[in-house]
Amino acid sequence: MIEQSTKSDKSLFGILLAIIGVSFTLPEYIAPLFVFFFYIPFLIHFKKTGRNAKIGTLGKAYMGYMGYMIISGIWSNTHILSSLIGLLWMGCFLAYLEIANMVNQKEKLKNAITALNISSGIIGIIAILEFVTYNLSKYTDWFNFTVANPLYYEFNDKIFNLFPFEIVNYPYASRASATFDNPLILATFLAITIPFCAFSSIFFKHSRNRKISRFCLIFSLVGILCTESRGAYIAIALSLFTLLVSNKRIFKNLLPFIFVLAIGIPLTISLRYANSANGNEFLASNSNRIAIWGVCANLFRENWLIGLGAGTENIHQELISQLGINRSHAHNLFLEIATEGGIIGVILAGIAIGYTARNLVKLSVSYTHLRAHET
Numbered sequence: 001m002i003e004q005s006t007k008s009d010k011s012l013f014g015i016l017l018a019i020i021g022v023s024f025t026l027p028e029y030i031a032p033l034f035v036f037f038f039y040i041p042f043l044i045h046f047k048k049t050g051r052n053a054k055i056g057t058l059g060k061a062y063m064g065y066m067g068y069m070i071i072s073g074i075w076s077n078t079h080i081l082s083s084l085i086g087l088l089w090m091g092c093f094l095a096y097l098e099i100a101n102m103v104n105q106k107e108k109l110k111n112a113i114t115a116l117n118i119s120s121g122i123i124g125i126i127a128i129l130e131f132v133t134y135n136l137s138k139y140t141d142w143f144n145f146t147v148a149n150p151l152y153y154e155f156n157d158k159i160f161n162l163f164p165f166e167i168v169n170y171p172y173a174s175r176a177s178a179t180f181d182n183p184l185i186l187a188t189f190l191a192i193t194i195p196f197c198a199f200s201s202i203f204f205k206h207s208r209n210r211k212i213s214r215f216c217l218i219f220s221l222v223g224i225l226c227t228e229s230r231g232a233y234i235a236i237a238l239s240l241f242t243l244l245v246s247n248k249r250i251f252k253n254l255l256p257f258i259f260v261l262a263i264g265i266p267l268t269i270s271l272r273y274a275n276s277a278n279g280n281e282f283l284a285s286n287s288n289r290i291a292i293w294g295v296c297a298n299l300f301r302e303n304w305l306i307g308l309g310a311g312t313e314n315i316h317q318e319l320i321s322q323l324g325i326n327r328s329h330a331h332n333l334f335l336e337i338a339t340e341g342g343i344i345g346v347i348l349a350g351i352a353i354g355y356t357a358r359n360l361v362k363l364s365v366s367y368t369h370l371r372a373h374e375t
Contacts, residue, residue, distance in 0.1 A: 008045055008048075008049075009045075009049075009102075012041065012042065012045055012102065013102055013103075013108060015038060015041075016038065016098060016099070016102055016103075016112070017111055017112065017115045018115075019034045019035070019038060020099075020112060020115040020116050020119065021115035021116070021118050021119050022034075022119070023035075023119075024119045024120075024123060024179065024189065025119060025122055025123060025126075025179050026179065027152045027155065027156060027159070027179065028179075028180060028181060028185075029159060032087075032088055032091040035091045035094050035095045035098070036091060036094065038098060039094050039097075039098065042097075042098050042101075042102075046101070051101075053097055053101045054100070054101060055097065056100060057355060058096070058100075058352070058355040058356060058359055059093070059096055059097060059100065061348075061351045061352040061354075061355045062092065062093050062096055062352050063093055064348050064351070064352070065089070065345070065348040065349055065351075065352050066086070066089040066090055066092070066093045068341065068344060068345060068348055069082075069085060069086045069089045069310040069340075069341070069345075070083065070086030070087075070089070070090070070310070071086075072086070072306070072307065072309040072310045072340070072341065072345075073086055073309060073310060074309075075306060075309055076308060076309025076310065076311070076314060077308070077309070077314055077317070078309070078311060078313040078314055078317075081311045081313045082309045082310040082311045082313075082314075083310075084311070085310040085311035086310050089310070099112065110200070110204060110209050111209070113196050113199075113200050113209075113213075114200065114204075114209045114212055114213060116193055116196055117193065117196060117197045117200060117212065117213045117216040117217075117220075118212065118216060119193070120189075120190060120193035120194070120196075120197060120216055120219075120220045120223075121197075121212075121215060121216030121217075121219040121220055122219075123178045123179055123186070123189070123190070123220075123223060124178075124190065124216070124219035124220040124221075124222060124223025124224070125219050125223070126147070126151055126176075126178040126179060126223075127176035127177070127178040127186060127222075127223035127224075127226040127227065128176070128219065128222055128223055128226055129147045130146070130147045130148075130149040130151070130176040130177070130178065130226065131174065131175075131176045131226035133145055133146040133147050134146050134149065134173060134174055135174065135271060135275075138275070148171070149171055149172050149173070149175075149176060149177055150171070150172070150177040150178065150179065150180060150181050150182075151177075151178060151179050152179060152181075153169070153171050153181075156169055156181055157169055169181060173275065174228065174271065174272060174275040175226075175227055175228045175229075175272070176223070176226035176227055176228075177227070178223070182328075183227040183228065183229060184227070184229055184231075184232075184329075184331075186223075186224075186227050187224055187227040187229035187231070187232035188232070188333070190220050190223055190224040190227070190232070190236075191224065191232050191235045191236050191239070193220060194217065194220050194221060194224065194236055194239065194240075195239050195240075197213050197214075197216045197217035197220050198217055198239075198240060198254060198257070200213035201213045201214045201217050201253065201254075202250055202253045202254070217257060218257070218260070221236075221257060221260050221261065221264075222260065222264065224236055225260075225261070225264040225265065225267075225268045226268065228268050228269070228271070228272040230269070233261070233265050236261070237261055237265075240254060240257065240258060240261070244258070288323075288325055288327065289331050291323055291325075292319060292323070292325075292327055292330060292331050293330070293331070293332060293335060295315075295318060295319060295322050295323060296315060296330040296332070296335050296336075296338075296339045297335070299315070299318060299339050300335070300338045300339050300342070303339075303342055304342055304343055305342045305343055305344065306341070306342045306344055306345075307338070307339060307340050307341040307342030307344075307345050308339060308340055309340060310340055310341075311340070312328050312329040312330075312336070312340075313328075314339075314340070315328075315329060315330055315336070315339055315340075316328045316329070337349050
């Protein structure tokens with residue numbers, strides 16, 4: 001019986017690794033389905049083995065924010081879309097439950113992080129291909145092929161037309177978005193995964209996982225450069241700088257990757273300036289962003305307690321109405337959270353972020369202590 005349970009555990013964990021490694025490379029509206037479908041065999045397995053899925057303090061924090069986002073569909077002007085966004089948050093919560101209850105051993109943790117790194121590396125490669133093929137086709141006479149950007153643009157167009165509301169969908173020329181429908185979403189994803197790639201590139205003992213993670217780190221770093229997202233540049237530079245100053249060993253191992261950023265950031269910013277009609281679009285983007293922040297700040301003041309409701313569509317409509325520009329979000333993650341959820345949303349999100357940061361620090365410290373004990 002124990003042997004059968006262990007075998008079932010391994011099979012279920014193998015499926016979880018496949019989901020982590022593959023789902024992000026698929027369209028954004030398909031990937032969450034894996035989490036929902038996997039939750040059924042996950043519950044059945046835990047019931048058969050007499051275990052209860054533990055939520056934990058972090059899970060309760062996520063559940064609080066998720067519940068609030070779902071409820072916000074009541075007062076949102078875009079009820080359907082806000083409810084769907086709430087379901088996406090439920091998907092995030094279920095993913096947390098599945099990972100937190102199944103990744104309970106050092107080797108499992110290493111494999112789960114490696115699966116995430118592989119996904120990040122693959123997406124980075126797609127972003128590089130989009131960016132390079134566009135610029136080669138524009139600035140050379142011998143190259144005339146470009147990778148679709150976003151990769152699933154045509155498929156997205158067909159799916160988005162099925163919804164009873166408008167979803168902004170248009171191709172990006174120079175700014176890579178890979179499998180996501182927006183370069184900023186890609187930049188956010190890579191900004192989250194790159195620290196995992198960096199951590200495992202250093203602290204995973206000499207193994208296949210470590211070598212894979214190093215390749216993934218390179219592709220992910222170059223991939224985030226291809227988004228030409230200045231905010232992401234700052235975020236990832238600060239993340240790596242924090243790792244660099246935290247430990248001499250980290251400094252020695254990560255310093256070469258900093259040179260990738262030092263060379264790549266000025267290069268990609270120059271290309272974005274050159275690709276934006278003599279810089280007019282580039283400068284207009286800065287001007288629009290400041291105006292967008294102003295509108296969102298006013299929206300927050302007017303709806304300071306409960307916010308506008310989950311999702312970006314409320315902000316999208318206000319930006320069209322007040323500024324006449326077709327921008328779909330606040331261009332600032334924290335301002336987006338405040339505008340959507342008000343003070344209540346900010347507090348709930350702050351609690352979830354705080355517990356996440358605390359757990360990541362504890363995990364890092366525990367792993368480094370374990371490695372020191374082994375050596």
